[in-house]
Amino acid sequence: MAEIAEGGDNGHGKKGKKRAKKGNPRIDMTPMVDLAFLLLTFFVLTSTFSKPKVMSLVYPAKLDKNDEVKQPEIKNAITFLLSKDKIYYYSGKFYGKDEPSPTGPTKLSETDFGPDGIRKLLAERNEFVLTEKLTLQNKLKSKEIDTLTYDKQLIDAKKDKKSLKVLIKTDDKAICKNFIDLIDELKIAEIGVVAPIDDDGFLEEEKELLKQKLK
């Protein structure tokens, strides 16, 4: 370890004026190093690297109890049914067993949270907005438009008829992580219209289909 080197022969004996030492005096740095590492360890252990962030989600305003819950009539809507770590979906309107429909009664399809599951699905369905976003980004790069117009046009694209609308229904077993993951995927896919539906919006037949799938 580092030590104080006694410079020359003036360590003892001579009193009175000390002469300035020649050469580099060595200082014992051990305590300083100890302290530095102590502090270092402390800060490494206590610091949190990634600050938590917030993800905003606008819920639809509450309806009066007397109002009827209407099924979406829009064509390009997709409904997700969420259960614990499982996610099912169907597109468009829900057709019950006995209802007349162009394609027969609605069936649930399963997907997962992997990159080939829901992300791919949403990217395909919401191609309109994603391509729109790409062209807007290119325009922004070549400085045809400024950021304000970019933001405005992107919002317009998200509201467009051709963009995908999403409804989310959660059953009583679904956990928050699933829900937030789903919302996250929707953000990645640039989906503007998201509606988490209340429990009473869950159709009986949907519940039954979900039960059958979960078995």
Add this chain to the structure above:
Amino acid sequence: MPKLKMPKSSPSIDMTPMVDLAFLLVTFFMLSASFRSPEPFEVSLPSSVTDKDIPKNALIVTVDKTGKIFFNVSNPEAKGEVLDNIASTYNIKFTEDERQEFQMMASFSCPVNKLKEYINSEAEIRKEAFPEGIPADTSEALTNELRYWIQFGDAAARNTGRTNFEEAKMKNASVKIDDFKPKYILRVDGDTEYSKAKKVIDVFRDLNLNNLNFITSMEIAPI
């Protein structure tokens, strides 16, 4: 082979670079560290790709794994005002010391009738001593306490937000009032059942506060 001679005195090493590095790291961690206020619960956050920071003026409702509800107002002034309102609604008197302790407290979790006891107990035992959380079950008046906390919290946070906005406007005319309005933050554990979080969400929605923010840890966005 000749025997290796061991050096008699301990060899001295030049520690200057090491010390330099150590202090550099110390400085870095000291400057980048932000201390977490000790919260009386653990919540494992789900992750998302959003990069919005947590707003300064906020009402924070936490739901832990078991569905226990915690509440906090980030602005201490507003927090004091909330306590005054709660005190007059439920006819409880708080001393000045209790009010101050309440303002300093992290998120709390207890029914209003035990709040006095909660404030006066040691921070370490609060978690075990008060397992109930804030009641939010019924929609009846006065028993849905979370509703009152949020309602008063919102009003108080709006007031302080407005005062802060006036002050900031004096210095810089370009500030927007929207940045000072209170935000509503939900901190849910990833493993909480959504139906439990929904209870809290419904309280917010009953008060017509529909724009909620979920706290998440950051995740890298796919390209």
